[in-house]
Each structure stands twice: as structure tokens, then as C-alpha cells.
Amino acid sequence: MLEPIKNNWRILLLVVVVLGATVALFAPQFGPETAPGEDVSEAQQGVTNLQYGLDLAGGTRVRAPLVGYTATEVDFGGDQPDDVASAIAGELENASESDITAVPEENAVDVTEPSVTEAQFRAAMDASGYAYEDVRSGVTQETRDVAQGIIQDKIDQTGLSGGTVQQVQSLSGEYFILVEVPGENRSSVTSLLEERGTVQIDIAYPTDNGTAVEEEVLTQDDFAELGSAAQSDRGTGAYVPVTVRNTAPEGEQSPAHSFQQAVADREFAEEYNSDLDQCDYSENPDDVSKPCLLLTVDGEVVNSFGMDAELADNMASGSWATDGGFRLTTSEFSEAERIAINLRAGALPADLDISGQGTSRSISASQGENYKNYSLVTGVLAVFAVAGMVFLRYREPAVALPMIVTALAEVYALLGFAALLSYPVELAVIAGFIAVVGTGVDDLVIIADEVMSEGEVNSRKVFNSRFRRAFWVIGAAAATTIIAMSPLMVLSLGDLSGFAIFTILGVLIGVLITRPAYGDILRRLLTVR
Template identity: 25%
Template structure:
């Protein structure tokens, strides 16, 4: 066999892309289970995050959820590996307080149609703008991150009349979990750390115009005639503090300068003369700013805490900031933190402005909406109600998946039989089957790379794309084999002619898919995206490689000289 064909750049490109796709899919898979959610009273709370994988615990390999059953009544030091990192946690009372989902065997993410779960459609209780819908989405995502939930997809959608909805999908979840998500509103706190350095075993904590002596004792700290241990809380100047940590060199105190009820309002939409909320383009990217309104009491706390802080210059921006940042928490979970401009030190501002930015407009907008949601204690900007809920059991999802695999295999065999009956040549049939499998792998590789979730609609799109590919392959073969009857075109011209038809057909299909990207529910969007990915892969990678192989396979046969007619003389008897 001539190996020159494997040096063709089209073949090499396809092989290279196949290798990347297989790496992205990771078909060998992972062992372990994935954390779905964590109870706030769990000993693992703060140690692990939703979405992390646990594959080892107390000298035992974890490969399925039932492997954790023997640890439900465990107490003592618990050793475990999460995301390939060893960690320890002390379990004082029985109960892990963690819910898991089993890790799929590869990087392919399966939708709730295939693994079970709940899909709900939320309708706003009043007319809303695109901005309000986006704010609601960000608020829900903040709650998901705060309350320890994984495998949740939230997306705004529109119907054909332009009416807006929000769709929530929770793989392996229930309607009750989604209702709980909608009803929760977090406890918000803004905290600023204060560092006291010790000299000869003592230091000074400055709050406003007051100074308090801090004395180090081996296991405690003496402050204002109080002896404090690690994580102990206390009050000074009517401000809540916690002793975060201390050594012989210094101590770190955490002050709570405001809570949710201290923020009377957050400006969501720009209203000149009333409040500011903007997103503007600058030379370095996009910058946002919005105003918040604080009570006089919380503004005075902020002024007292920051009055004696030193300022530092940010080497990147050249701006001056205080030595400590302000950390924003929801239900004791740190969500984000902000720098404090140096000129705000000691000022009791009741209408401060929050600023930030990013190079990309979308990132800046999402960060702005996230901060606004946090400062409103995670409250939704508009009321929503559930107008539809679909529950799919895991067993039904598995049945769907098994049926899909069986149907696909039967369809592939049926296509193979029809192709063989048409051409009666294995050298045509085998490359066609190989290319169909290659297109499947490439499409799944792209889906894994972009973390696209495969549901039933996406699989239908995948089958449609592969079917289109088979049709194009037949067209290429027919155009090449036409040379047996018509000699007016060269082999290259025949292939070029077939690709003109293929590109036109691909453009038509993609154009038909475009409306589904913007109109309709997420299921139809999944069908459109998968179909489009499959067709683009076929047109730009696999079709050209297939044509090259077919040119090589059929060239010798097409170039055979016609068999001469023998001149025979009939001799009469």
C-alpha cells in the first residue's frame, strides 16, 4: 500500500484533530464521585466545593456513591482526596452532610434527559427588560454558589412572541430543591480585617480616635481587659469583631462594618439626579460603577475602622488603596472582595460608589450584576413563579440513553448495508464507516471542550449532522465514479463540483439553525448547536480528507483502459 496518502496535509489535519478530540473526551474516564451539595452544618463545609471529585477516603478507593455508606456513622479524623489533593477533617458527630452524584466515565457532560433530574420554567410576575432578566439569572447563580449546589444550568429564554422566561435544569435534583433555591435569601456581611503587629509581646488596636492595648499570652490575647481565644467574637466601639488568628508576632481581627439591613438601597438602573449605575467603555476595557445607600450607623463603623489604616500604591494601576480590603460574605461564604480607595479612609459615606471593570463588556456586566446581587443579600430583582416542571427519574434517563445507543447502532448497520448494496465494494464502505465514527468523535470532542451538555435534542442534532455527512460522502463518491461514463471532467474537477454542492447545502442547513439559537427553549438551542458543530467539522475537516482518500482508492480503477473488443471470425461449418 502506498503510504504517501498519509502525508497529505488534509489527512494529517484530521488525525491531529482526532487526537485532540480523544484527549478532550478522555474516554478512559475518572474514578470517584462528584460533590453535588454540602450542608452548612457539615464538617466538610468550607473544606470542599460543589463540583469537586472525591476518589479516596480513609484508605479506601471511592468509585461509586455507595462506597460512602460505611462512613455515615464515622467519627474522628477523616482523610480524603478531593481533586487529587489530600485533606483532613475532624468529624465529631455522625453524618457527613454531603450529597454526591456519580462521575461519568469521561468528560462528556450528560443532560438531565439521560441522567435524570428536574427542569422548571420560571415566568416573571411582571413585565421585565433584558437587563432585569440578566440580573435575576446572576442572583440565582450567586445563590447556587453560596448554598453549595452543582450541576445546575440557568438560562434566559424567549418564546416566539418575545416573552421572557428563565429555565433551570438540575441534573439529579428535584423540584423541591429548586423551590428551596428560589425561596432562599442570604445573610450578607461586609468585613474588613485589621492587623496588629506585636513588639515585645504587645501592640495597639486603633479604632477611630480610640486605642486599645493588645497583649500576647501563649494561648490567648488580652484586649480591653478580656482574654480572647481563636475565633472568639467580641464588641468594641459598638462594632462586632472576631479574633481570626494570632502568633507571637501579631494578631488579625475581623471587623463587621455592615450587614444586609445596613444597605438601604442598591442602584440597579442609572437615574440621573437620583442614583448612578453605569457601564462605560474606556481605553483599557469596560468600567462599571454603581451607587449604594448605607445607614448612618454603618457609615460611621466604616469610618472608624479605616481611619488609621495605611495606604498602598497598586503597581499595576498606580492607584492608592488602603492596606486592607473589604470582603463580602453571604451566609458566611466569601463571595468576593474589593479594594478600598485611599481617599475613603475615615470618611462616613452613606452613598459610596462601587467601581470595577474588565477588558470584555460581558465580563464587566456580569461582575457588576453579581456585586449588586450580593449587596442585596441575594434577593431576586423580580418575583418569579414556576409555570412548568418536568421530572425525569435516573432509571428513565438510563433507559433513554440505552435506547439511543441501540438505535444508533442499528441505524449505522442499516446504512452500511444500503451502501454496500449500492457500490458492492468494501474499499468504499469501510472508509465511509470510519469517517462517520471520526465525525462523531470530533463533535463529541468539541462538546467536551466547551463543556456543552448533551441531552436528547443534542444527540438528535449529532445524528442529523452525521447523516448529512453520509449524504455528502455519497455525493463525493458518485461524482468521482462518474468518470467511468463521462470523460469530460478530470478527477479534481469532479471533486470540486461535489464540494460546491456540499458547501451550499451546509450553508442552507446552518442558516436554518440560526433562528433556534435565539428563539425557543434551550432544548432547541442544543439541537441547533450540535448540528452546526457537526456540519462545520464535516465541511472543513473530514469531507476534504475523505475526498482525498476516495481519489486515491478509486483513481486506479477509473484509469483502467477500456477492455478491447476481440475481433472474432465466425467460420461456417
């Protein structure tokens, strides 16, 4: 019993891989996750668990750079990022502190105000006294990360199933934001990217009947300055500095004075008289014990805050509105970053150049279905073409049939991996599959030719010797393919990455699983016993 398994374990491994691919392709538990209220059949897009990209499902792809300039290798001289941003903004007439991002980890500073030219930014850097190496087009990694998070949040909050956002880099080194949204046309996607959400600060306060809410105490238009998230001066926690406008048309009350009055009316000073006092809205939203500030985004409460005792006293005395500045404090820096994003009302930290250097592509659902059908026909024709050439070459079913079956098993295993990883199948991925079929059959032909080149195989020892010679050639070719494709996989080049990933994966499956299995099959069929 053990001897047949030992001699044919490579064939058994191929069978296991095919069975695993079948499970990944058809088992419901490996299907795409469904959104609340979404029908399972709609989420799966068919009888298999494969997920399709825009080329095959229809939708819109937008690829655009973020507008701005970045000074590289900046010497901060030990100054804090907020101080650096303030100093540089002070040298620019048409930019504020919120338009400047200083990133010590990258030794870089960027400006995202579209009206600031490269020459003006260089002059501001020189005037502020911070030495730098050069100024390039584009923004810092931190700004790109924030923009990516904001766009992904917009897509998720809108409920667009399958929408993705990623950063890609061109061969020239320029970075782009790549947004893909299945099932949506170009106008709706660009409108989403440019849309400004509704953000406001409310006050929740206790009453005899539970929690009551005073809405729109501050709206996004009431802020004069919105700072970036920063670590607390005390070494723990983080905060977002904001400044409320203290000016208003004659006869009207400024937002700062209105906010100050609302805080005084709700008796924040009496309730928050020590650093230990905390807002309990998140634990008990229906029955708070003291007033709380609520950050509300598109009608949903995303954060709640208490108030520093000194700040509450200044508001109660009426002295705070002259300055209008305060901090929204949190225990985690990541939460402070999220608050800063929400306060900017979904506005990107830098403009997306959609109409300039940006590109967009929209594919209708019917066109995507056509691409899917054409891809299937192309794949079938490729298989028949390969099968025909193999039969013409060998005219021996014992050699040709296992070769074709093994090549198809390789593609089937790749489809299983795509389903398991939830990797969207696009035209570039299908091109990778076809490339795998071609290179795979080439390798199998090398094996068959080498094994049969010197006549009849009269022993297992002779077969193994010939097979090893063929396998060295195949291994060298596989290594060459992997090395050639690796840059396309590592560099974020959009569709080319998918082509490279599945070509490399197919080569690895071939060298490690299907080629050895084909060798065992030939050994059983051709060896003279």
C-alpha cells in the first residue's frame, strides 16, 4: 500500500491541489463577503467564487496624481512639525498652515494649495530657514496615505460594493491614486471624489427624560483653521487643534461666540472641573451623566468628547471667543488622524488632478460581459490550438493527453488561488493564464522530447536520468521568467501587476507540482516493465 503512494506522490499532490482549487472556486464559505442586506447570489457574481475586475464586470477606473510639491531631505533642526508648517505657511500669501504637511519620518515637507507654484514654495522654504535638498512635484507618503483613507471611507460609506483604492507608481517614479468602482459610471465616481460631506459638532446633555442633543452648534464652515493630528505634549494621547471663526457680519454673532454661549448654557464648567472627568456618551448614549461634544459626520456620531476644565472656565467667563482655539483630545494617535479627516468633511488633503494628468476609464456592464465571453472563447481556442499542435507533434495519445490535462490542471489551480485570495480577475490576469498555458506546454514538450529522444525507455533509472536533464532546463527557464516578471509585480503598475503575479504563480505551480506530476505520469506510461 505504501509503495504505490511513495512512487506516485507527485500525482497525488496534483490531485490534492485540484481538489483544493475546486473547494475554493465553489464552496460558499470562500465566496466574497456580502454587505448588510445584500443578496448572496448578487455578491458572488455567478456560480463560482471568482470576483471580476472592471474589465469583466463593468465600472469606472480613475487614475490621478495628487497636486502639490514636496521638499526633500529637509533639516527640521529639532522643531515640531506644527511649528515647521506654521513657519513655512507664514511665508506664503495664498496658503494656510493646513496646506502644509511636515513629516519628520520622511524628512519632507509638502504644500497642497493648488495656487502655490514651485518657485513660491522654494522661496518660502528658503525664507523660513529650513535647509532642503530639492523640490519635486507630488506629495509626501503621509499625504497620499491620508487621501487613500478618505477616498476608501467615502466609497465604504456610500455602500459601493467592491470599490478599491490603492497607490500606484509609474516607471518614472510618479505616484498616482488608483480608484476602481465596479458598476458605476464615470460621472458618479468623479462626483463622489469631489463631494464634500456634512460635518458638525453637537452637544449631548442630560435631561430628566434621558439624553437630549443640541444640533449644529458648530458646522464645518465655522472653522477658521483645522490642524493635523499631533501627539500630546504630555507624552500620552493625541489631539487635533482647531480654531473657530470669531468674526461675523455686522449684527450677527460669530461662530466662536455662539459656541461659547452654548457651552456655558450647558454648564460644562460645572461638570468638568478636573482632569479625571470624562464624557460617558460612548458607554451610555441614551442617558449621559454630563454634557458632551459630539462629532457628527453625515448624521452619524463618530466621536464624543468632554472638555478641559480650564477651557470650560474660559468659555463660562466669556474670554475664550477672542482666540477661538481648542483641542479635540483622544487616547490614540490613529483616532486623532481619523478625527482630522472627519473634520475636513471628506475633503482630500490635496486635489486630485483628474482632468489634467489624471486618466479615467468607464466600462459598461454589457461591455464587461462581452469581454468576459470573449476571454472565455479565447481561452478555449488557445487550449484547442495547443492540443492540436501537441497531437501533430507526437501522434501518441499516451504522451499528448496527459500533457494537455496537466496544463489545464495548472490553469484550474490558478483560478482556485484567485478565488481563495479574492483577487479580481481582469483581462491582464487572463493574459497571464494564457501565458502560463504557453510556457507550461513548452516545458512539458521539453520533458517529453528529452525522455523519448533516445528511443525506448527500458527502465525507471533511465527515465529518471533523462527527466532530471529536462528538469534542469525547465528550472533555469522558470528562474529567468520569475526574475523578468518580478519588477512588474513589485512596482505598483496597475494591470501589469496582475499579469506578473499570476505568471509567476503559474510558473511556481508548474515547477513544484505539475511538471513533476507529468513526469510521474510519463514514467508509468512509457517505462518498459
